[in-house]
Amino acid sequence: MLPVHRVRSQDPSHHPRATAPSQSSTQAEFGATQAELPVDSFRISGGTATPFEPCKILGAENLDPAKARAVKLIVERAVHHFQENYGSVTRPVVLNVGGTEAALRTGFNLESDMINFPTRTSDGKSGLDSADIITHEVFHALTLQAYPELCTKDMTSAPEYVRFHEGLADYFTHQLYPDEHFAQGYPVDKPYLRSYRNKRRISLSSGGHSQGNAITAYLLKHQIQAPQVRAFLERGELTLESLGQCSKALGEDLKLDASLALEDKVHNYPPSKIRKYWLDHSRPLQVSFHVNESLQKAHPGIQVEWLRPTGMPSTTFRFERVADSTFQVSPIAEEKAEKVLAVFKDGDDVLGARPFYFGNQGRRKSAQADWAQLSNKDLTLGVGGDPYQGKASPR
Numbered sequence: 001m002l003p004v005h006r007v008r009s010q011d012p013s014h015h016p017r018a019t020a021p022s023q024s025s026t027q028a029e030f031g032a033t034q035a036e037l038p039v040d041s042f043r044i045s046g047g048t049a050t051p052f053e054p055c056k057i058l059g060a061e062n063l064d065p066a067k068a069r070a071v072k073l074i075v076e077r078a079v080h081h082f083q084e085n086y087g088s089v090t091r092p093v094v095l096n097v098g099g100t101e102a103a104l105r106t107g108f109n110l111e112s113d114m115i116n117f118p119t120r121t122s123d124g125k126s127g128l129d130s131a132d133i134i135t136h137e138v139f140h141a142l143t144l145q146a147y148p149e150l151c152t153k154d155m156t157s158a159p160e161y162v163r164f165h166e167g168l169a170d171y172f173t174h175q176l177y178p179d180e181h182f183a184q185g186y187p188v189d190k191p192y193l194r195s196y197r198n199k200r201r202i203s204l205s206s207g208g209h210s211q212g213n214a215i216t217a218y219l220l221k222h223q224i225q226a227p228q229v230r231a232f233l234e235r236g237e238l239t240l241e242s243l244g245q246c247s248k249a250l251g252e253d254l255k256l257d258a259s260l261a262l263e264d265k266v267h268n269y270p271p272s273k274i275r276k277y278w279l280d281h282s283r284p285l286q287v288s289f290h291v292n293e294s295l296q297k298a299h300p301g302i303q304v305e306w307l308r309p310t311g312m313p314s315t316t317f318r319f320e321r322v323a324d325s326t327f328q329v330s331p332i333a334e335e336k337a338e339k340v341l342a343v344f345k346d347g348d349d350v351l352g353a354r355p356f357y358f359g360n361q362g363r364r365k366s367a368q369a370d371w372a373q374l375s376n377k378d379l380t381l382g383v384g385g386d387p388y389q390g391k392a393s394p395r
């Protein structure tokens with residue numbers, strides 16, 4: 001199906017990158033893109049005769065002019081690709097680049113219809129330095145334009161829908177910058193945020209970004225093309241069944257994934273739905289994991305590894321394996337509270353992870369404030385992170 005609104009190009013040969021993706025995100029460095037993609041080489045025209053710029057930057061005075069120009073080029077390239085392959089674009093993508101309270105964290109805010117980009121975060125990094133991150137956020141903004149019915153409050157806050165937004169945003173980014181990793185060089189403590197190709201299982205992953213990461217990998221594994229994704233969006237059903245209609249093999253893979261289940265049970269403490277436990281020195285928590293038949297068959301070698309979100313082992317809590325899939329957890333340091341992931345692995349392949357929140361009972365009072373930080377929720381469609389990917393030090 002042809003898009004209703006076409007991208008107009010004065011001379012397509014002037015911006016080959018708009019149709020020929022680069023080999024690596026690192027090639028999407030601002031200089032290279034800038035040289036090949038003139039800023040005013042195309043405009044988007046809506047159904048009316050009123051043309052508009054694909055990208056507007058609010059607070060551009062906070063940016064170096066060359067940087068602003070480079071960012072615009074990345075946005076325009078994404079708009080062009082979306083317009084050509086996914087749906088109709090009718091208004092500019094608006095970037096808010098700092099200077100206001102709204103731009104405290106990177107993400108697309110559906111209510112303001114703006115992508116917020118802090119020019120500098122506390123760690124000195126900005127999403128504006130990453131073409132992957134800009135492109136990912138632009139996909140969210142354009143999805144709202146082309147498919148507003150998929151961007152209701154429900155569909156952008158519940159993990160069962162958010163995973164599609166996130167998975168497709170990464171898939172879209174990979175189409176324009178088809179390398180191995182999403183957002184190389186962006187995180188301060190690791191080389192990249194996510195691997196596009198991975199062995200993750202949706203059923204064993206927690207949260208929209210992690211499940212979305214699994215979805216991206218399935219789409220790439222089965223070589224799903226843009227027209228198939230477009231048909232999925234046009235069907236208007238954000239379900240795995242609908243996504244499975246993209247191809248028979250994908251449908252079968254997703255069905256297998258949906259049959260996998262891994263249950264965790266605790267002993268010595270009352271079970272917590274959000275897996276938050278205050279631990280006593282004298283009373284270790286026991287956590288045991290139980291796989292269902294389907295998971296046992298698909299991954300007979302599945303193992304659990306406890307890691308902090310940085311990918312490093314905890315230095316605050318001790319995890320002792322007391323039986324095949326049963327662990328004893330106890331505090332070993334005077335630290336307060338910590339988020340630790342039970343990472344599910346098959347050999348070196350990460351299949352998924354489940355967050356646990358452990359606190360030291362003796363420090364409960366002073367640790368209360370930490371919980372808020374550990375479990376804060378992003379209400380925008382942000383850039384996310386996949387905690388144990390791209391870990392700082394090789395093990």
Ligand SMILES: [Zn+2]
Nearest residue numbers: 166381382383
């Ligand atoms: Zn996102």
